[in-house]
Amino acid sequence: MIEEDFRHFLENRISASDHPREQIVDTIFSLQDRYGYLSDELLAEVSMLFEMSHLEIEEIATFYEFIYRKPVGKYVIHVCDGVVCWMNEYGSVLDHIRRKLNIDYGQTSHDGRFTLLPTCCIGYCDRSPAMMINRRVYGRLSPEKIDDILKNLD
Amino acid sequence: MTMQVLFKNRHPERIATLEEYCKSGGYEALEKALKKYSGSEIRSIALDALLLGRGGAGFPAGKKWMTVADNAPFPRFIVCNADEMEPGTFKDRVLIHADPHQIIEGMIIAGYSVFAERGIIFIRSSYENAARILEREVSNARQAGFLGKNILGSSFSMEITIHRSAGRYICGENTAQINAIQGKRANPIQPPPYATEKGLWNLPTVTHNVETLACVPHIIRNGHDWFKSLSRTSTGAGTKLYCVSGRVKNPGCFELPMGTRLSEIIEDHAGGLPPGYQYKTCLPGGASTRFLPKDLYDIEMDFESLKRAGHRLGTGSVIVFDQKTCLVGATLNMIDFFARESCGWCTPCREGIPFIRDILFRIENGEGKEEHISWLQRMSKFISNSYCALAPGAAAPVESLLTYFEDEVREHISQRKCPFIQKDMLS
Numbered sequence: 001m002i003e004e005d006f007r008h009f010l011e012n013r014i015s016a017s018d019h020p021r022e023q024i025v026d027t028i029f030s031l032q033d034r035y036g037y038l039s040d041e042l043l044a045e046v047s048m049l050f051e052m053s054h055l056e057i058e059e060i061a062t063f064y065e066f067i068y069r070k071p072v073g074k075y076v077i078h079v080c081d082g083v084v085c086w087m088n089e090y091g092s093v094l095d096h097i098r099r100k101l102n103i104d105y106g107q108t109s110h111d112g113r114f115t116l117l118p119t120c121c122i123g124y125c126d127r128s129p130a131m132m133i134n135r136r137v138y139g140r141l142s143p144e145k146i147d148d149i150l151k152n153l154d
Numbered sequence: 155m156t157m158q159v160l161f162k163n164r165h166p167e168r169i170a171t172l173e174e175y176c177k178s179g180g181y182e183a184l185e186k187a188l189k190k191y192s193g194s195e196i197r198s199i200a201l202d203a204l205l206l207g208r209g210g211a212g213f214p215a216g217k218k219w220m221t222v223a224d225n226a227p228f229p230r231f232i233v234c235n236a237d238e239m240e241p242g243t244f245k246d247r248v249l250i251h252a253d254p255h256q257i258i259e260g261m262i263i264a265g266y267s268v269f270a271e272r273g274i275i276f277i278r279s280s281y282e283n284a285a286r287i288l289e290r291e292v293s294n295a296r297q298a299g300f301l302g303k304n305i306l307g308s309s310f311s312m313e314i315t316i317h318r319s320a321g322r323y324i325c326g327e328n329t330a331q332i333n334a335i336q337g338k339r340a341n342p343i344q345p346p347p348y349a350t351e352k353g354l355w356n357l358p359t360v361t362h363n364v365e366t367l368a369c370v371p372h373i374i375r376n377g378h379d380w381f382k383s384l385s386r387t388s389t390g391a392g393t394k395l396y397c398v399s400g401r402v403k404n405p406g407c408f409e410l411p412m413g414t415r416l417s418e419i420i421e422d423h424a425g426g427l428p429p430g431y432q433y434k435t436c437l438p439g440g441a442s443t444r445f446l447p448k449d450l451y452d453i454e455m456d457f458e459s460l461k462r463a464g465h466r467l468g469t470g471s472v473i474v475f476d477q478k479t480c481l482v483g484a485t486l487n488m489i490d491f492f493a494r495e496s497c498g499w500c501t502p503c504r505e506g507i508p509f510i511r512d513i514l515f516r517i518e519n520g521e522g523k524e525e526h527i528s529w530l531q532r533m534s535k536f537i538s539n540s541y542c543a544l545a546p547g548a549a550a551p552v553e554s555l556l557t558y559f560e561d562e563v564r565e566h567i568s569q570r571k572c573p574f575i576q577k578d579m580l581s
Contacts, residue, residue: 018272019355021337025320050337059339063497064320066279082241083441084399086487087479120323120491121241121441122280125399125473126248126406135282 001041006034014049024050024060028067037068065119066135073108073115075153078132082121088128096143100150114150157384159393160368161409164252169287172294175255181300183371187263188308191374196267200370203378204391208245209235209326209363210439210468211543212457215264215370218360221350222268226358230270232261233335233354233361236277236284237319237326240440241491243471245395246364248407250284253368254291258314260367262300263374265312268360273314276331279321289316323495327542328361330497341499342542365395387413390456397471398424401431401479413456416446420474431476435558439468441488442547444554445481466550480574481559482566485551486514492548503545506537510552522567531556 002010010027014020027049031042038046038061047057061067068076079085079094097116101109108115124130127139138149163170163178175181187196201216222230234257238246250257261273275292277285292314295301303311317335324330325340332353334340353359369392373381382391390412396419399405403425410419416438420426427433435445438455443466446453453459460467475484493507510533513526534549534556556563565573 019336022317022335024337025318029318029320060337063339064322066321081487082491083484083487084242084473086484087400087475119280119321120495121239121243123238123244123247123278124280125242125244125397125471128399128405132280135279137280137283 002031002045007045010049020050021052024057025064025067028061032068036074037070037072039071043069071108074113075133076115076117078117078119078122080120080122080124080128080130080132081118082125082128084121084125085129090129092143093129093131093141093146096146100147113153156410157393158409159372159384160249160256160365160395161252169251170253170255172255172291172298175253179375180255180371181259181298183374184259184262184300185306187266187374188306188310193267193269196263196374199373199378200267203373203381205366205369205373205381206391206457207363208365208369208394208469210240210442210466212467215362215366218350218362219264219267221348222358222360223351226351228269228357229272230268230357231354231359232265232268232270232273233331233359234261234273234275234364234367235326235328235331235361236275236281236288236364237331238281238364238469239278239323239326239495240442240469240471241488242399242437242440242473243397243469244399245397245407245469245471247281247284248397249364249368249395250281250287254287255295256368256371257288257364258292258295259300260362260370261314262305262312263370264360264362264367266310268358269310270358270360271310271312273312274317274335274354275314276317276319276325276335278319278325282318285316285318292316322497323491324497324542324544327544330542331361332359339497341497342544344541385412385456387454387456387459389413389458390454394455394470396423396455397469398474399471400436400474401427401476402474403428413454413459415452416450416455416472417452419455419472424472424474427474427476431478434475434477434479435481436475437468437473437551438470439466440471440473441491442543442550443468444550445475445558447558478574480518480572481555481562482514482518483572483574485555486511486518488551489514489548492544496544496548500541500545502537502540503548506533506540507545507548509533510537510548514552517563517566518572520566520569520571522563522570524567526567527556527560527563 014023047054129141130139197219205215206212325334329343330340349359385391394412397407408423457467489511496503498504534553537545
């Protein structure tokens with residue numbers, strides 16, 4: 001299911017590395033950027049690219065927070081629930097997003113645009129409360145600011 | 155304004171360029187190191203400078219380099235640990251966004267000191283911007299001749315690559331990180347052998363925190379005595395990047411002399427607490443350090459002073475709690491973090507932390523019983539019998555909560571509810 005030229009790109013990047021296995025996470029990220037999430041079919045492709053068993057790839061894929069093994073929306077919203085954001089009431093950020101998009105943790109909105117997930121402290125405690133959308137960080141959140149951010153995502 | 159070393163070229167909303175870094179003396183240390191010193195001389199200078207690891211453990215950097223045997227096999231690796239995932243900690247992010255070349259120069263000098271020709275920067279995925287900055291600046295450094303073959307005409311060559319993590323706290327642990335880079339599940343490996351003997355691909359691997367490496371060029375350029383003189387205390391050396399967050403007016407990252415008093419960091423630099431709030435306690439170095447009792451409010455924030463008081467400096471990331479914030483709730487939040495992030499490899503951590511979480515949850519929600527206090531005391535001791543430092547770190551806030559704030563815990567139990575204004579308890 002991977003397009004031929006994209007597969008070549010991945011293969012070249014892997015073979016350029018002294019130790020191909022160093023490239024597993026980057027390869028999965030590239031696949032996610034293109035196809036949204038790491039489906040069973042894509043996982044099988046990764047195992048072929050690295051000549052590793054499905055189980056070995058699964059073991060890595062399920063270990064990490066930002067590798068998605070289930071379908072996600074175009075935008076994945078991770079709300080930081082670290083202790084500093086807890087003090088700064090991340091719960092109100094979460095409630096606002098829940099109400100606005102009508103989704104709970106682990107769910108995707110009906111239009112397929114948004115998935116809501118938690119994340120541990122993302123290291124933006126000086127701009128708390130904070131969240132991440134597709135690996136971009138937004139801080140000092142308020143309901144109005146969240147509305148603006150979501151509106152401005154194309 | 156105190157002496158700025160690591161933040162000398164820090165501008166609001168702008169990253170220092172290679173030219174700016176060079177103008178301020180950047181890469182002079184590399185030239186000096188390659189032309190004037192041998193690898194073993196560099197190792198001695200770092201040891202004499204009392205450069206202690208800034209990632210939390212405070213291990214002397216020079217000593218770490220000395221554990222790489224002269225006849226150890228090649229290639230050898232330098233890993234820069236930018237997997238900053240300790241809650242409350244963001245100094246490495248700020249440093250990379252301020253002046254990234256001192257980290258790169260530090261890596262090259264550290265590489266030269268142990269003849270490691272391959273550098274890897276391991277960076278967490280929520281720091282994608284920082285990862286891109288580093289990729290760009292590594293490439294700029296290569297074009298300027300500071301990386302690549304025969305650096306500045308010497309016989310030393312080095313390449314640096316960026317390795318993105320996909321997000322897991324345990325990857326910040328040295329041995330777990332080595333597994334992660336090798337494309338394995340990131341479980342920690344109990345030494346021996348130490349990573350400096352058999353690390354990545356069974357070859358010598360030296361891992362340092364971002365801030366530790368950033369200190370290296372300044373030490374080589376200005377000497378170990380200068381570096382030691384930057385500290386307020388005789389047991390410390392250099393400056394320290396202190397992060398302050400939680401209940402303060404101006405949260406941020408401040409470069410101050412090592413050993414600056416906690417009260418000064420909070421009041422003079424982070425603006426103190428907002429009106430209507432009083433200081434109750436703080437975590438001095440991230441979520442895996444102990445709550446400080448009030449009488450240590452003036453403590454000198456260096457590794458040795460905190461150790462003497464029975465505490466840990468950790469990453470020097472101060473999280474301030476006020477009198478209106480429930481410490482049972484805060485500890486529950488942190489223990490929930492540790493339970494989620496435990497790799498599950500060893501029993502005390504995998505089973506013990508969720509047990510503590512369950513008890514704290516009951517206490518916070520009015521279902522606490524008298525005997526729960528002794529259960530928590532026993533379990534927070536027990537989980538320290540684990541493979542790596544994650545579980546002892548997780549135990550630190552729990553054990554210190556019981557030691558210094560037992561009354562607050564008991565109030566939850568006797569009132570059968572949280573005596574503080576209810577906050578969001580979802581986790």
